[in-house]
Amino acid sequence: xxxxxLASVKPSVAEFKVGVDNxxxxxxxxHNRLLILLVKRYKEPYANYFSLPGTLVRVGExxxxxxxxxxxxxxxVENLYLEQLYTFGEPGRDPRDQKNNQDQRYLSVSxxxxxxxxxxxxxxxxxRKAVWHLLxxxxxxxxxxxxxxxxGYQRLRNKLEYSPIAFKVLPxxxxxxxxxxxxxxxxxEHFSDYSNFRARLLKLGFLTDTGLKVSRGAxxxxxxxxxxxxxxxxxxxxxxxxx
Amino acid sequence: xxxxxLASVKPSVAEFKVGVDNxxxxxxxxHNRLLILLVKRYKEPYANYFSLPGTLVRVGExxxxxxxxxxxxxxxVENLYLEQLYTFGEPGRDPRDQKNNQDQRYLSVSxxxxxxxxxxxxxxxxxRKAVWHLLxxxxxxxxxxxxxxxxGYQRLRNKLEYSPIAFKVLPxxxxxxxxxxxxxxxxxEHFSDYSNFRARLLKLGFLTDTGLKVSRGAxxxxxxxxxxxxxxxxxxxxxxxxx
Numbered sequence: 001x002x003x004x005x006l007a008s009v010k011p012s013v014a015e016f017k018v019g020v021d022n023x024x025x026x027x028x029x030x031h032n033r034l035l036i037l038l039v040k041r042y043k044e045p046y047a048n049y050f051s052l053p054g055t056l057v058r059v060g061e062x063x064x065x066x067x068x069x070x071x072x073x074x075x076x077v078e079n080l081y082l083e084q085l086y087t088f089g090e091p092g093r094d095p096r097d098q099k100n101n102q103d104q105r106y107l108s109v110s111x112x113x114x115x116x117x118x119x120x121x122x123x124x125x126x127x128r129k130a131v132w133h134l135l136x137x138x139x140x141x142x143x144x145x146x147x148x149x150x151x152g153y154q155r156l157r158n159k160l161e162y163s164p165i166a167f168k169v170l171p172x173x174x175x176x177x178x179x180x181x182x183x184x185x186x187x188x189e190h191f192s193d194y195s196n197f198r199a200r201l202l203k204l205g206f207l208t209d210t211g212l213k214v215s216r217g218a219x220x221x222x223x224x225x226x227x228x229x230x231x232x233x234x235x236x237x238x239x240x241x242x243x
Numbered sequence: 244x245x246x247x248x249l250a251s252v253k254p255s256v257a258e259f260k261v262g263v264d265n266x267x268x269x270x271x272x273x274h275n276r277l278l279i280l281l282v283k284r285y286k287e288p289y290a291n292y293f294s295l296p297g298t299l300v301r302v303g304e305x306x307x308x309x310x311x312x313x314x315x316x317x318x319x320v321e322n323l324y325l326e327q328l329y330t331f332g333e334p335g336r337d338p339r340d341q342k343n344n345q346d347q348r349y350l351s352v353s354x355x356x357x358x359x360x361x362x363x364x365x366x367x368x369x370x371r372k373a374v375w376h377l378l379x380x381x382x383x384x385x386x387x388x389x390x391x392x393x394x395g396y397q398r399l400r401n402k403l404e405y406s407p408i409a410f411k412v413l414p415x416x417x418x419x420x421x422x423x424x425x426x427x428x429x430x431x432e433h434f435s436d437y438s439n440f441r442a443r444l445l446k447l448g449f450l451t452d453t454g455l456k457v458s459r460g461a462x463x464x465x466x467x468x469x470x471x472x473x474x475x476x477x478x479x480x481x482x483x484x485x486x
Contacts, residue, residue, distance in 0.1 A: 016258075016260065062332065087330045107259070
């Protein structure tokens, strides 16, 4: 009888609202600071906590459109390319999804981007202003956003190892030391010593000497390089490791 | 007036059901066939089409538990490790999500695995039996599952380049030719010539000579190797490229 009753109950399909949450990094190359875009929540749950900038997907809206919409209200940035990061959907990840209301779940599809600091403008009107926050001083965030952020930071580190993501956000002409500082800011001081890094990057063949030099401080003038898209394209089908 | 009316309408948050769809590959090393796990649908939409094995997430169930549940009804496999692949959520991707019913959307979170062919058992009871299908003869699948499958196949190819995924599904002792055949079955004939492949893999230092040899056909006996987890662990923090 007990078994019969259990078997006759058709398990219910869960009802979801779907959020998008954006993990947007930037490197302030002037001050070697790795930054993460955060917003302060003004309502419950987690009122007055920082969170990743996100929103709930609306009727007729794609996931990417929702991610773009919420960012475009907070930040102006050229050529933003959002990459899907990971989807978080455990029961209970949102306090609005309680045991007594299990038929309403909240799922988060997260997106990732690295943007050029100098090309971004934070929008200071509106009631959900975004701020750049030092990654290494990230506070306790709303929901499971610290976990999402950790996941995004790991993606950023991995991408620096095999993709030309850094060259999209560095100035067009840069010294090898600029590039090394950029990598150090993201990966930490001890990811590689400078001479190995320099030798490895030059050997890959996609950095072109611009013929220009720049003097900074007391050292001798340093060569300015640029990233050569064409040389890189030739390598594209081969797996590469930069560091 | 028009503007006022528009502004006063609060955009509606979409309601979703969340599906999980599994992209499960296997390599039949006896016959050098790359296989994908499919099920035949028995009801609309797409009745009688093949699809990836999937299900809708139930009340109180995590995404991974839903993926495990639907697979465990169809296939017995040891140590299945499902990796999240990508989330597909465009409006209209499911025919049940129609323009006249835009408040009900279907989202798919896809999962990926490569399983050892010899260790799997297809379950032949139940009404949604799974079959192994030759990847290169994949028919038109239900929904956007060809696209999800393409995405999974790209992930499989990429993982062969930098992760030891092949060694989890090859026999414990294998010849370099076995390994090459495995890579060729997944990546196609021209991914690398044998002698480059052989030299590269041996140089990485995580293949250990077992001291055993095997004779097959007319050639001279071939050395049997095994994958050395410990040697690989030492390399783990360094980015690797196998091919």
